[in-house]
Amino acid sequence: MSSEENHQSASIKEYDSNVIHIGNEPIMQTALNLLNEFSTTKKIILVAKGEQIPNAVAVANIITENMLKGNSKIDDVLLDSEINNENLMLSNIKITLLKN
Numbered sequence: 586m587s588s589e590e591n592h593q594s595a596s597i598k599e600y601d602s603n604v605i606h607i608g609n610e611p612i613m614q615t616a617l618n619l620l621n622e623f624s625t626t627k628k629i630i631l632v633a634k635g636e637q638i639p640n641a642v643a644v645a646n647i648i649t650e651n652m653l654k655g656n657s658k659i660d661d662v663l664l665d666s667e668i669n670n671e672n673l674m675l676s677n678i679k680i681t682l683l684k685n
Contacts, residue, residue, distance in 0.1 A: 604630045606633070607640050609637070609640075615640070616648055619644065619648055620648065628682070629681075630681050631644060631682065638676060641678055641680055657682060661681040662680050665678075
């Protein structure tokens with residue numbers, strides 16, 4: 586298991602089971618998957634790092650402004666930075682989405 590996979594599995598434990606890590610998947614496919622998740626839960630946390638941050642913001646906007654307009658909202662946005670193994674600063678974002 587790589588250190589990145591190890592870090593991702595550790596960060597999942599920091600939250601509840603509704604954490605979705607945003608990667609290189611197509612934005613619309615990710616939004617559709619989230620729509621399916623919202624059928625079983627009322628809270629989802631999107632987590633993204635580095636270059637994937639714009640994807641997470643786009644997915645959150647698609648869900649709240651298009652797919653579930655009026656029935657969902659962005660509850661919280663947390664921005665942070667950490668220093669990775671190469672001593673480079675890596676930004677990350679956590680977006681909490683709520684379904685009414």
